Amino acid sequence: MIPYGRQWIEEDDIQAVVEVLRSNWLTTGPCVESFEQVFAQQVGANYAVAVSSGTAALHAAMFALGIGPGDEVIVPAMTFAASANCVVYQGGTPVFSDVEQDTLLMDPQDVEKKITSKTKAIIAVDYAGQPCDYHALKAIAKSAGIALVDDACHALGAMYKGQPVGSITDLSVFSFHPVKHITTGEGGMIATNDGTMAQRMRIFRNHGITTDHHQREQMGSWFYEMVDMGFNYRLTDFQCALGLNQLKKLSAWVQRRQGIALQYDNAFQGNPVFNPLRRKDDVSHAYHLYVVRLSPDHDRSAIFGKLRDLGIGVNVHYIPVHLHPYYRNRFHTHTDMCPVAEKAYEHIISLPLFPGMSDTDVATVIETVKSTTT
Numbered sequence: 052m053i054p055y056g057r058q059w060i061e062e063d064d065i066q067a068v069v070e071v072l073r074s075n076w077l078t079t080g081p082c083v084e085s086f087e088q089v090f091a092q093q094v095g096a097n098y099a100v101a102v103s104s105g106t107a108a109l110h111a112a113m114f115a116l117g118i119g120p121g122d123e124v125i126v127p128a129m130t131f132a133a134s135a136n137c138v139v140y141q142g143g144t145p146v147f148s149d150v151e152q153d154t155l156l157m158d159p160q161d162v163e164k165k166i167t168s169k170t171k172a173i174i175a176v177d178y179a180g181q182p183c184d185y186h187a188l189k190a191i192a193k194s195a196g197i198a199l200v201d202d203a204c205h206a207l208g209a210m211y212k213g214q215p216v217g218s219i220t221d222l223s224v225f226s227f228h229p230v231k232h233i234t235t236g237e238g239g240m241i242a243t244n245d246g247t248m249a250q251r252m253r254i255f256r257n258h259g260i261t262t263d264h265h266q267r268e269q270m271g272s273w274f275y276e277m278v279d280m281g282f283n284y285r286l287t288d289f290q291c292a293l294g295l296n297q298l299k300k301l302s303a304w305v306q307r308r309q310g311i312a313l314q315y316d317n318a319f320q321g322n323p324v325f326n327p328l329r330r331k332d333d334v335s336h337a338y339h340l341y342v343v344r345l346s347p348d349h350d351r352s353a354i355f356g357k358l359r360d361l362g363i364g365v366n367v368h369y370i371p372v373h374l375h376p377y378y379r380n381r382f383h384t385h386t387d388m389c390p391v392a393e394k395a396y397e398h399i400i401s402l403p404l405f406p407g408m409s410d411t412d413v414a415t416v417i418e419t420v421k422s423t424t425t
Contacts (some may be wrong), residue, residue: 053416054364055340056230059304059407068295079263086291087240089298094207094217094225096242098249101291102256105226107284108239109174112222114255114281115241115248116198119141120174122171127157128371128389129396131174134202135372138174144382146170147373153329154208154209155179155342155399156236158391159187166191172198172291177216179368180308180337181330185211185219197219202223204239207232208305209337216337217242223270227290232304232337233297235290256284307406308338311340311413315341315402318417324349324424340368341404344395351398355422366401 071082091099102108120122120142126135128147135145146168149161157175173192175183183201192199201219203209204226209216217223222245225231227238235378243249257263259281267275319325325343330336345351351367358365371392373384386393 052359052362052364053403053408053412054405055366055401055403057405057407058229058234059300059405060234064293067292068289071292074288076288077266079257079265080288081265082288082291082295083265083286086295086298089295090240091242093215093298094216094223094242094303095185096223097244097296098242098246100241100243100249100252100256100356101241101286101294102252102284103112103286104237104284105224105228105231105239106133106137107256108204108224108226108241109133109202110140110282111252111255111284112200112224112241113137113141113172114245115222115243115251116172116200118171121169123169124172124174125162125165125170126174126372127176127178127258128373129155129178129369130202130372130393131204131369132372132375133303134174134176135378139381142173144169145256145372145378147371147384147389149391150178150395152391152395154181154331155328155392155395156181156183157188158175159184159191160165161389162188163191166195166197170195170197172200174200174202175220176202178340179328179338179342180205180209180327182206182209182211182216182219182334191221197280198402200221204228204412205339206211206230206337208301208335210335212333212405218244221245222248227294231292231339232308233301235286235294238286238290240293243378251279255281258283261301281321304406305337308404311404311406312336312338312341314410314413315343315404318421319343322421325420339401341402342368343402344397345398345400347398349424351400355400357423361419361422363416364403367396367399368401369396371396 259279
């Protein structure tokens with residue numbers, strides 16, 4: 052089976068982890084701060100805060116912004132549930148916006164329609180690894196006096212108009228799950244230029260306590276204070292060691308992803324059944340996913356099952372969040388709220404794409420996909 056995504060762990064990654072396992076610090080140690088500093092430099096931000104997952108990163112971002120009961124946050128319908136769940140964790144209400152027809156990225160025109168006096172933030176999702184229209188979204192956020200958050204969990208290494216993803220919005224959130232661009236097993240990061248919000252998130256990830264064990268050890272103090280309600284969202288030192296080592300390979304791995312995507316582009320150009328999503332000219336796409344839209348006269352379930360049987364680990368990203376039973380029951384969402392996302396969901400399929408794929412793997416995927424309709 053060629054999976055849709057997979058981590059790439061090499062001997063130097065293992066050695067980096069082993070070195071930390073043999074050290075005095077397994078968590079809240081010096082490797083965490085080092086990872087944060089190098090990551091911030093990588094994405095062009097002043098600060099970065101490491102946490103235990105991309106979901107924790109989203110939650111921390113909502114906490115930093117002070118989202119609470121009565122607040123609305125606009126979220127695209129075409130995303131993983133965590134993009135909306137983080138709002139609910141804080142007692143807020145996610146308001147779902149539709150997406151653009153050809154990219155499945157958040158549609159700024161629909162976002163503008165959804166803004167009310169209760170709107171406190173927009174969470175834009177760089178679906179599949181392609182940055183959203185931040186020129187339009189930043190203008191909307193500025194006009195409304197609200198925050199703009201980039202859920203960049205798909206887009207580490209991407210660029211928008213020459214600017215790195217992670218340096219564009221008030222807060223940018225990343226994931227280090229094994230199928231993402233780099234991995235720490237599980238893990239996440241929030242990048243920001245706001246030092247006050249960075250400090251709020253560091254306290255939040257540590258039970259709401261002002262200092263961690265390593266900081267108290269350096270100060271020679273036992274004293275600490277809990278100043279807010281936080282969570283244990285800390286990332287371990289050995290995970291950060293893995294992340295630091297993987298960051299060295301990010302550029303090459305993104306280039307490989309782009310090379311595989313180009314092979315797919317060429318193979319499916321003009322194909323009557325498999326239609327790739329459009330890539331915008333002013334971005335550098337990081338290609339976490341390669342998504343194609345099947346023609347409506349072909350059965351997605353049948354093609355999906357056939358490809359899996361033939362060893363091609365296709366997937367579907369995503370069921371629109373507002374169609375999940377929890378949101379239907381809790382927030383009374385329903386079909387026809389985001390018709391573009393809902394229609395797209397019925398026909399999209401994600402092909403395997405990860406830097407460890409060989410050209411032979413890519414050719415196998417292409418040949419097998421084409422064979423399902425011949």
